Each structure stands twice: as structure tokens, then as C-alpha cells.
Amino acid sequence: MKKILPALLTILLAFSILIGCSTGGTEKAANTLEQAKKKGVLVVASSNDTPFAYIDKDTKKFTGIDAEIITEIAKRLGIKRVEMKEVKFENLLVELNNKNVDIVADAMYVKPERERIAQFTDIWYKEGDALIVRKDSPIKGIEDLKGKVVGGQKGTTFLEYAQKLQKEGKVKDVKIYNSQAELLLSVNTNKIDACITDSATSVYSIRKDPSLTLKLVSPYTPYFSGNIAAAVRKDDKELLNAVNDELAKLKKEGFILKVLKKYGLNEQNFVAGKK
Secondary structure, three states: OOOHHHHHHHHHHHHHHHHHHHHOOOOOOOOHHHHHHHHOEEEEEEOOOOOOOEEOOOOOOEEOHHHHHHHHHHHHOOOOEEEEEEOOHHHHHHHHHOOOOOEEEEEEEOOHHHHOOOEEOOOOEEEEEEEEEEOOOOOOOHHHOOOOEEEEEOOOHHHHHHHHHHHOOOOOEEEEEOOHHHHHHHHHOOOOOEEEEEHHHHHHHHHHOOOOOEEEOOOOOOOOEEEEEEEEOOOOHHHHHHHHHHHHHHHHHOHHHHHHHHOOOOHHHEOOOOO
């Protein structure tokens, strides 16, 4: 018994040391907000579409409505730099959940199917769709699209609407494009008769590019009037709350409305509250 007791104590001591090594030395992993503050950079996913979140060809800077908002929020959170990672629109939430980016900010509509896989901030602003045609086009509304070929950008709500019109027999065919630039260019070069896309992008692009002989059909009643917000991973509560706190301040200070007006939007696009 005397021999067994020391041996037993030795085993228990060794076991307690192993337990201590396996738990005592483990630190809780830093959350996304803490990591961004430590690195001094917040990585934002965007499809590089104007006028929301894109790299300006001249200045090479991260520019646009969403870009200016997230950059100001990051600054107020003590994060020195915002870095954009270009991702195809349909893959934005995939890249987010694969932890290749910290947040998505690219005029993304808040939709139930997206909320199932990501967590959205409070609403940044709202906007709707537009019907874009060439300046010499006879198309004056959705009713004139019968027998016509319409385009839409992959992964967007606007493409879903165009495909809905096709199923209803109101459109002959729907062509899918990877970017907003390709979509507008195809209308401009007669490859398609019209496109359905977001109004803000259309207004900004047509103003900026004189080679685009396009117009927004008017009057036109938008099928969608979507709420725009940023997306974070489901477990990034700290980042979500921090962004929402700063967003509320920016709204009260008039910063958000000022940015919207800078890019051709107005009070109708502004959302004062959370939803």
C-alpha cells in the first residue's frame, strides 16, 4: 500500500500538469474587431462597382458611397486603414464566411436568404431599380419589353426581376453579366435592348462616361426599393455593434446624407432610423 500511494500521487501530479498545459496556456482568440484594430486595417469585400465601393482609376483610392461610410466608421473605431478586396458580387458572402474578408460593403440589399448566412448592420440607405435603354430607344416602360432581350448582373436582385419577367412572358430573353460595366456597355453597343439595374449606379455611370449614350426610362416605378446595409459574419457581434453605434452617430451628424448627395442620391434615399 505504501508503494502504491507514492506511485498514485506521481500519476495524479503528472495528469494535473498536463491539464494545466492544455488549458492554462490557451488564450481566447481575438474577434474580428480586435484583430482589425491590432493590424490597423479592415478588409472590405466589394465587386468594385460604382458608385458604391470601388477603386478610382485616377486616384487609386477606395471610393464611393459605401466606401466613404465604412472608411469613416473604421477611422472612428481606431482602425487606420480600409482595404478593398474585389470579389464577384455573387461570391461576396461566400468570401465573408470563408474569413477572407472582415465585412461586405457593396450596396447589398438586405434579403431573408442573405440574412440566413450573414448578419446585417442597421440600414445605411435605400434605393431602387431602373430600366436603362439607349437614348434613341422606343422603349418607354416594362410593357414595351415583350420580344426584347434584357440584361442583368449576376447575383443581384435586379437579375431576379428580369428573370421573373421572362417567366411571365414579358421578356424574350435575359442575358447575364458579371459586372455593371459590362451590362451598361452591352446596352450601349446594341447587344441587348435594355437592362434592369440599380438607379444610383446608372445615374453615376452615365454622368461620368460620355461614351454611354444611355438614359433611364422615366417615368418608371421601381419594382424594388431595397434597404442597403453592410454584412458581417454571424459570430461577429462586437464588430456589428461597433459599426451600428458609429453609423447612428453619422446619421445624426448629417454625414450619411452628405455622402448620398455627393453621388447623386437625395433625402428619399436616406434612412434615419435602424430599419
